Amino acid sequence: MEKIQELFINGEWVKPSSEEYLTKYNPSTGEIYGKFAAASRDDADRIIDAAYDAQKKWEKLTSVERSKYLYKLIDLIRQDRESLEELLMDEVGKPKREAVQEVDGVLDQLQFYAEFARKINGDVVEGTKSERIIYQYKVPYGVVLAITPWNFPAAMVARKIGPALITGNTVVVKPSSDTPFTAGWIVEKARQAGFPPGTINLITGKGSVVGDYLTSHKKVSVITLTGESKTGQQVMKSSSSIMAKLILELGGKAPFIVWKDADLELAAKVLMWAKYWNAGQSCIAAERLYIHEDVYDKFLNLFLEKTKTLKIGDPRNSDMGPLINNQAVNKVSGFVENAISQGAKVIYGGGKPELSDRLSKGFFYMPTIITDVKQNMEIFREEIFGPVIGAMKVSDDFNEVIELANDSDYGLASYLFTKDLSLAMKASREIKFGELYINMPGPEASQGYHTGFRLSGQAGENSKYGIEEYVKVKNIYIDYSKDPTKDEVIPPYT
Numbered sequence: 113m114e115k116i117q118e119l120f121i122n123g124e125w126v127k128p129s130s131e132e133y134l135t136k137y138n139p140s141t142g143e144i145y146g147k148f149a150a151a152s153r154d155d156a157d158r159i160i161d162a163a164y165d166a167q168k169k170w171e172k173l174t175s176v177e178r179s180k181y182l183y184k185l186i187d188l189i190r191q192d193r194e195s196l197e198e199l200l201m202d203e204v205g206k207p208k209r210e211a212v213q214e215v216d217g218v219l220d221q222l223q224f225y226a227e228f229a230r231k232i233n234g235d236v237v238e239g240t241k242s243e244r245i246i247y248q249y250k251v252p253y254g255v256v257l258a259i260t261p262w263n264f265p266a267a268m269v270a271r272k273i274g275p276a277l278i279t280g281n282t283v284v285v286k287p288s289s290d291t292p293f294t295a296g297w298i299v300e301k302a303r304q305a306g307f308p309p310g311t312i313n314l315i316t317g318k319g320s321v322v323g324d325y326l327t328s329h330k331k332v333s334v335i336t337l338t339g340e341s342k343t344g345q346q347v348m349k350s351s352s353s354i355m356a357k358l359i360l361e362l363g364g365k366a367p368f369i370v371w372k373d374a375d376l377e378l379a380a381k382v383l384m385w386a387k388y389w390n391a392g393q394s395c396i397a398a399e400r401l402y403i404h405e406d407v408y409d410k411f412l413n414l415f416l417e418k419t420k421t422l423k424i425g426d427p428r429n430s431d432m433g434p435l436i437n438n439q440a441v442n443k444v445s446g447f448v449e450n451a452i453s454q455g456a457k458v459i460y461g462g463g464k465p466e467l468s469d470r471l472s473k474g475f476f477y478m479p480t481i482i483t484d485v486k487q488n489m490e491i492f493r494e495e496i497f498g499p500v501i502g503a504m505k506v507s508d509d510f511n512e513v514i515e516l517a518n519d520s521d522y523g524l525a526s527y528l529f530t531k532d533l534s535l536a537m538k539a540s541r542e543i544k545f546g547e548l549y550i551n552m553p554g555p556e557a558s559q560g561y562h563t564g565f566r567l568s569g570q571a572g573e574n575s576k577y578g579i580e581e582y583v584k585v586k587n588i589y590i591d592y593s594k595d596p597t598k599d600e601v602i603p604p605y606t
């Protein structure tokens with residue numbers, strides 16, 4: 113039975129005014145998976161109005177009252193988690209272990225934010241006179257537009273609705289058109305959890321069609337986007353007319369540095385995660401491999417042998433599934449072909465795997481290792497977002513390696529493997545990336561601040577810093593003296 117998903121406005125599932133629907137394909141088989149509503153501008157107005165009207169009441173609840181809705185949502189997701197895991201395997205094509213891990217992440221994120229009840233406190237500071245005082249309140253902005261990507265479609269929704277709701281904002285979720293059903297699943301659970309109508313709403317439709325209208329809407333106060341850097345730039349342009357607060361989690365180009373004293377087995381194992389987790393479709397995926405000349409051949413062979421063991425295919429019984437769509441396969445193929453034309457060498461993979469039956473039409477791509485890469489090649493400059501990595505041999509000059517790592521338009525995650533504490537501390541200070549993982553895998557923790565330099569975005573998510581992004585500090589000045597204007601500079605002066 114083909115799935116059909118409507119819009120979720122003011123607590124109800126409703127048809128799009130245009131009665132138009134877009135198609136979602138199953139990435140493992142290329143078959144039609146379902147249809148979802150293509151919202152019009154009228155629908156966008158109705159949805160944002162619902163969130164705007166609901167927010168006035170929502171912020172009047174205490175944070176403890178708001179957290180009770182989040183705890184109920186957590187319970188409902190936990191009770192039905194297997195159906196979300198199945199949906200992630202179908203809609204994204206991620207292997208079962210990773211679908212389970214993402215649902216764990218959803219629960220962890222929502223729990224982390226619900227626990228901020230009673231902990232979002234302002235300050236009382238001294239006034240400019242003994243009988244003056246300043247109250248600094250942390251207040252919600254209003255309507256949050258949460259625009260989410262397809263690669264972690266459940267976790268990215270949780271990472272946005274959690275802090276938005278606990279701080280008293282209401283939310284309009286705009287998911288990727290590659291994963292509309294995952295967002296719809298979470299919104300339906302929120303409906304069942306009894307969130308008041310209008311506190312969480314769902315709008316679907318191509319970002320390129322409805323995006324600018326949403327991001328320039330006068331009733332939107334915060335835009336939290338996780339997506340490509342070019343999308344972030346477009347949202348910055350479009351939202352300048354309303355000066356919305358922006359939280360932009362964008363692209364990555366993580367350097368993966370293996371130093372001469374590294375534990376090579378550990379580094380190779382972590383690289384299997386950093387490169388092939390979610391088929392390399394992660395903003396914190398390793399995208400540039402820098403290996404010290406003394407261990408270059410040994411490490412590369414170690415990683416190659418581990419890569420050869422990967423089973424590619426059905427997400428329910430493989431190590432790596434498909435890419436999200438055919439455009440992604442073409443984009444990744446283009447990176448590999450371009451690297452070859454610029455003189456690099458493919459030592460493994462470099463094309464679509466041979467798969468039979470229903471999977472033969474899926475959007476699969478082989479894990480691919482490329483050597484003889486130069487710093488200025490496209491494959492080291494642009495985000496690949498697939499199971500492909502280029503490798504470069506580096507000299508014994510650690511300063512040069514830090515420079516190579518920092519020489520990127522992106523600055524989100526980075527990785528370093530060394531046993532030398534002084535090198536690790538030097539890298540901690542000098543690497544210009546929001547995250548540095550030393551001798552360990554990611555991903556980022558709910559209590560870590562997920563943020564990036566340069567085109568990787570601005571502001572950030574998670575940690576106590578992430579929650580602060582959803583509140584504004586309002587300042588109330590009070591003078592309780594008998595003559596508030598005494599000794600004040602107030603004209604007329606003559």
Ligand SMILES: NC(=O)C1=CN([C@@H]2O[C@H](COP(=O)(O)OP(=O)(O)OC[C@H]3O[C@@H](n4cnc5c(N)ncnc54)[C@H](OP(=O)(O)O)[C@@H]3O)[C@@H](O)[C@H]2O)C=CC1
Nearest residue numbers: 260261262287288289318319323339340343361362363395
């Ligand atoms: N920094 C981080 O924490 C993370 C970053 N990412 C990054 O996300 C990217 C992959 O996700 P992907 O979904 O392909 O990214 P996209 O930028 O293609 O899309 C992200 C979201 O933005 C919407 N969108 C597209 N154009 C506009 C527009 N003009 N105005 C408003 N919204 C718009 C999309 O809708 P639609 O699908 O309908 O076009 C989608 O919901 C990668 O670059 C990855 O690095 C991913 C995860 C985490």
Ligand SMILES: O=C(O)[C@H](O)CO
Nearest residue numbers: 264394395396555556
């Ligand atoms: O890296 C990503 O794509 C998300 O932040 C999950 O780690």
